[in-house]
Amino acid sequence: SQTIHQWPATLVQPVGSPLSLECTVEGTSNPNLYWYRQAAGRGLQLLFYSVGIGQISSEVPQNLSASRPQDRQFILSSKKLLLSDSGFYLCAWSVSSMETQYFGPGTRLLVL
Amino acid sequence: ELKVEQNPLFLSMQEGKNYTIYCNYSTTSDRLYWYRQDPGKSLESLFVLLSNGAVKQEGRLMASLDTKARLSTLHITAAVHDLSATYFCAVDMGSGNTPLVFGKGTRLSVIA
Numbered sequence A: 001s002q003t004i005h006q007w008p009a010t011l012v013q014p015v016g017s018p019l020s021l022e023c024t025v026e027g028t029s030n031p032n033l034y035w036y037r038q039a040a041g042r043g044l045q046l047l048f049y050s051v052g053i054g055q056i057s058s059e060v061p062q063n064l065s066a067s068r069p070q071d072r073q074f075i076l077s078s079k080k081l082l083l084s085d086s087g088f089y090l091c092a093w094s095v096s097s098m099e100t101q102y103f104g105p106g107t108r109l110l111v112l
Numbered sequence B: 001e002l003k004v005e006q007n008p009l010f011l012s013m014q015e016g017k018n019y020t021i022y023c024n025y026s027t028t029s030d031r032l033y034w035y036r037q038d039p040g041k042s043l044e045s046l047f048v049l050l051s052n053g054a055v056k057q058e059g060r061l062m063a064s065l066d067t068k069a070r071l072s073t074l075h076i077t078a079a080v081h082d083l084s085a086t087y088f089c090a091v092d093m094g095s096g097n098t099p100l101v102f103g104k105g106t107r108l109s110v111i112a
Helices: none
Strands: A003-007 A010-013 A018-025 A034-040 A045-052 A053-057 A066-072 A071-077 A085-092 A107-109 B004-007 B010-014 B019-025 B030-038 B043-049 B055-058 B060-064 B073-074 B083-090 B106-111
Touching: A003 A085, A010 A018, A010 B106, A018 A107, A034 A071, A045 A071, A053 A066, A071 A085, A071 B060, B004 B083, B010 B019, B019 B030, B019 B060, B019 B083, B030 B073, B043 B055, B043 B060, B073 B083
Parallel strands: A010 A107, B010 B106
Antiparallel strands: A003 A018, A018 A071, A034 A045, A034 A085, A045 A053, A066 A071, A085 A107, B004 B019, B019 B073, B030 B043, B030 B083, B055 B060, B060 B073, B083 B106
């Protein structure tokens, strides 16, 4: 069966510090991968998605970036965090763009 | 651009009552997904609706899809406290590698 992991689970970072969140999927090959952000009490904001290694589509211009160095690994990064980057970051995978997305447990980020 | 609208966004209902959450979308699609998010947790897949007239049921929840009306409903029967969560619908645009488009979510609170 397929599983999706995210780490860390919780992170507190100062403004201006760098960020690296990791997501890995097991049990499937060539998945579509997604990064979402959810502000407190709000809906989902799609940040990035990837249909293959090295293929990243950005949905929202901001100080975040994403990379997919391996087939089942998706990394979300920032060089300098802003207060507004605080939120709940969710990684998801799917077999294809039209199929069900399966979400990881999430990373809760607080920027102070 | 596909738009997905859920209503209501907030719903407080008494235990034992019935209610319906609506998900309208703006362009042709015959694939729709419902997700549940418990407070502080990630999203889990509830239902996958893949054709006009599709109906899926699990426990006190029943989802249906009317592709001609561009409408899906999530019906709650005899609500119980355990159903308190945020419910999201998501729609496939049906255009290649474009990801699902999520509604803003309906926050349901079931009270005694």
